[in-house]
Amino acid sequence: MYYYTHGDPVPPEAAISVRNVYKRHSKNAPYVLKGINLTVERNTIYGLLGASGCGKTTLLSCLVGRHLIDFGQIRVFIQNKKQLGHMPQQVALYTEFSIGEVVRYFGYLYEMTAQDIDKTYRALSKLLSLPEDGKVLCGELSGGQQRRVSLAITLLHNPDLLILDEPTAGTDPVLSSTIWNHLLGLTAQGKTVIVTTHYIEEARQADVIGLMREGVLLEESEPQSLLLRYSCSSLEEAFLYLCFRHSKEKAESKKNEDPPLTVQCSPVLHSPLVSNEYISWSRFKAQLLKQFIWIKRNLLVMSYVVFLPLICMYVFNCAVGLFPSPLRLALINEETNGLPPVSCSQSVDTGCNLTGPMSCRYMQKIEKIGKVELVQFNNMAEAREAVGHGKLWGTMQFTPNFTQSFLNRYEMGRDTEPLDIYHSNVYLSLDMTVVEYIQYVLYDHPFHGDPWITFLLVYLQGICGTMFGILICFITKQEQLAGFGIMAASIPIMTLSGLIWPVQAQPDYLRYFSQMLPITCSIDAVRGLTIRGYPFSHPMVYMGFVSSICWSFVLVLWSYIQVKRNDGAP
Numbered sequence: 252m253y254y255y256t257h258g259d260p261v262p263p264e265a266a267i268s269v270r271n272v273y274k275r276h277s278k279n280a281p282y283v284l285k286g287i288n289l290t291v292e293r294n295t296i297y298g299l300l301g302a303s304g305c306g307k308t309t310l311l312s313c314l315v316g317r318h319l320i321d322f323g324q325i326r327v328f329i330q331n332k333k334q335l336g337h338m339p340q341q342v343a344l345y346t347e348f349s350i351g352e353v354v355r356y357f358g359y360l361y362e363m364t365a366q367d368i369d370k371t372y373r374a375l376s377k378l379l380s381l382p383e384d385g386k387v388l389c390g391e392l393s394g395g396q397q398r399r400v401s402l403a404i405t406l407l408h409n410p411d412l413l414i415l416d417e418p419t420a421g422t423d424p425v426l427s428s429t430i431w432n433h434l435l436g437l438t439a440q441g442k443t444v445i446v447t448t449h450y451i452e453e454a455r456q457a458d459v460i461g462l463m464r465e466g467v468l469l470e471e472s473e474p475q476s477l478l479l480r481y482s483c484s485s486l487e488e489a490f491l492y493l494c495f496r497h498s499k500e501k502a503e504s505k506k507n508e509d510p511p512l513t514v515q516c517s518p519v520l521h522s523p524l525v526s527n528e529y530i531s532w533s534r535f536k537a538q539l540l541k542q543f544i545w546i547k548r549n550l551l552v553m554s555y556v557v558f559l560p561l562i563c564m565y566v567f568n569c570a571v572g573l574f575p576s577p578l579r580l581a582l583i584n585e586e587t588n589g590l591p592p593v594s595c596s597q598s599v600d601t602g603c604n605l606t607g608p609m610s611c612r613y614m615q616k617i618e619k620i621g622k623v624e625l626v627q628f629n630n631m632a633e634a635r636e637a638v639g640h641g642k643l644w645g646t647m648q649f650t651p652n653f654t655q656s657f658l659n660r661y662e663m664g665r666d667t668e669p670l671d672i673y674h675s676n677v678y679l680s681l682d683m684t685v686v687e688y689i690q691y692v693l694y695d696h697p698f699h700g701d702p703w704i705t706f707l708l709v710y711l712q713g714i715c716g717t718m719f720g721i722l723i724c725f726i727t728k729q730e731q732l733a734g735f736g737i738m739a740a741s742i743p744i745m746t747l748s749g750l751i752w753p754v755q756a757q758p759d760y761l762r763y764f765s766q767m768l769p770i771t772c773s774i775d776a777v778r779g780l781t782i783r784g785y786p787f788s789h790p791m792v793y794m795g796f797v798s799s800i801c802w803s804f805v806l807v808l809w810s811y812i813q814v815k816r817n818d819g820a821p
């Protein structure tokens with residue numbers, strides 16, 4: 252067996268070749284990987300060792316395509332993520348899922364059948380000392396058990412390349428030895444394994460080890476050769492020697508750790524797994540299963556998500572915008588031409604005939620609408636008392652000379668006498684305390700437009716809102732901050748977009764601003780569709796669609812840029 256010195260061409264039998272790789276996590280941060288050169292041959296175990304923070308996880312993330320490198324070249328013999336088994340350092344299990352469910356989910360992602368998943372898991376559960384029935388919730392497992400479940404999932408689909416970040420962390424020596432034996436067995440079957448570990452001595456079983464320190468690969472060699480070369484009895488001793496040597500060299504050279512110009516000018520080659528995507532029915536099925544289990548385990552959150560908007564809509568419609576029905580008013584009709592108050596039980600004339608009091612005609616019209624019930628009172632004092640006791644909503648009063656004064660007013664126009672103006676008015680007063688406290692049960696908002704177009708528009712707005720949420724998550728990165736960010740952005744958007752108060756009532760400078768918000772045009776469009784019955788071809792309606800689509804597109808693009816800036820692969 253021979254080893255490749257830095258800069259050698261990549262031999263065809265290499266499973267992985269890393270050349271002059273530099274990587275930093277943000278623009279002004281120091282390089283975490285500083286000119287890494289590493290070669291992994293096929294059907295071998297490569298043990299990557301190094302102190303905490305030396306860059307092992309970062310290097311593995313670049314190999315699997317989770318991070319992009321700044322300079323250098325990475326070649327990996329597989330092209331498809333289906334051939335990869337990656338066990339990350341941080342376990343990524345859904346804590347509310349049982350072991351069986353989470354194994355099923357990942358198995359489906361890798362396009363396995365339910366039968367194969369169960370069969371393979373049974374074998375792996377024996378190997379890794381996990382419960383065979385898989386009914387325990389992942390959240391109830393210890394850290395070490397969770398890591399073993401994570402390892403089982405990584406091995407589940409029998410991948411060609413295994414990249415394992417500390418698979419033996421938190422396991423006892425017996426289990427750790429079983430895992431190593433299993434990995435050796437896998438290489439005999441043609442698999443390639445890269446494994447990191449903090450337990451340096453267990454790496455003796457690897458075919459080749461790479462020793463890393465401060466982003467630099469100090470040495471890459473067979474364990475036995477390493478011990479012989481430096482006359483050490485243990486790998487720890489050899490590692491210690493190499494660390495001292497590295498510190499000394501560093502102090503002497505005071506080397507600039509930025510990549511040399513030749514490296515900066517060479518083309519960058521990311522891992523081929525970076526942009527490897529595949530969509531399949533099986534993956535779709537896995538996502539459905541995941542959502543279904545999540546809903547099953549989070550019924551409270553789901554009822555909040557589904558029912559809260561319904562309750563809000565119901566309460567809003569009950570409380571705002573309805574005609575109060577039935578509206579009981581106290582009626583004081585003093586129009587009698589000097590006689591006591593009249594009742595209007597006799598039939599009332601119509602048209603231009605004015606033989607009876609006009610107030611009766613007015614009252615009949617109101618009663619015909621059916622929403623107002625008039626209760627006769629002889630005088631205002633009695634009526635006010637009834638209103639005060641909450642029996643009625645308010646009072647309606649006709650003055651004694653209502654008809655005559657109204658006719659005078661009609662005739663005289665602008666020259667009407669003040670007294671006639673006074674007598675020709677209908678005096679209405681409502682008990683506002685009652686209005687404030689009573690909610691109405693029925694509501695019937697008009698809906699004249701096409702319900703399907705309206706549904707589509709609302710759906711598009713839903714997508715737009717989801718994109719907005721995703722963007723905020725990418726910007727803030729922390730769950731709590733994302734929640735605050737979404738709330739902080741939603742309140743001004745909702746208040747300025749005309750959802751609560753019309754845009755037309757805003758000052759000019761705010762009106763222009765509100766037109767640029769993601770939901771303003773769509774709200775207008777929904778109103779146009781529902782209240783006015785506009786077709787899709789009406790500018791008010793199609794502009795709502797244009798706005799929703801453009802905003803969704805902008806938000807997706809923005810999220811993409813943000814992800815790239817966050818140093819992730821797309």
Ligand SMILES: Nc1ncnc2c1ncn2[C@@H]1O[C@H](COP(=O)(O)OP(=O)(O)OP(=O)(O)O)[C@@H](O)[C@H]1O
Nearest residue numbers: 276277283301302303304305306307308309310340
């Ligand atoms: N996402 C990140 N953003 C910024 N810095 C990071 C990020 N991930 C890692 N680092 C930094 O990069 C350096 C290397 O981290 P890395 O996780 O690769 O080390 P490691 O060798 O795997 O350590 P350990 O063995 O403790 O897991 C550390 O200094 C760490 O702080």
